Amino acid sequence: MRVDGLGRATASPMSGQRTPAAGGAFRLPDAQGAEAARGAAPLRAAPSLDALIALQEMIETPTERRRKAVKRGRGLLDSLDELKLALLEGRVDDRALTMMSARLDGGRERTGDPGLDETLAAIDLRVRVELAKRRG
Secondary structure: OEEEEOOEEEOOOOOOOOOOOOOOOOOOOOHHHHHHHHOOOOOOOOOOHHHHHHHHHHOOOHHHHHHHHHHHHHHHHHHHHHHHHHHHOOOOOHHHHHHHHHHHHOOOOOOOOHHHHHHHHHHHHHHHHHHHHHHO
């Protein structure tokens, strides 16, 4: 039977013909086949949507790594600016030093962009120098 449109069905030339099964009639599996079927691994449930979303959030793409690295670098530059302003005003800003140290301790990951990695390394070095001068 073939459906050609809404509400129209026609008999196809092949619809009335049936082909016999390769082995003849339907048969139940023998004892050996039944044991093999029972020994098969049980079906596992598909992972939940929440688990898939959590996994996706854990996997960082190169773009995400780059975005985080740039954000960290900008934060360190902001801390250096705060320190510079505090020094120009004649005060020692312990809060800026603490923020710089915390951002520096956050660690730096490679982004895959050599120019960006070099710039971030220079920022890290400058922050380390300023921290050493103020603590030392």
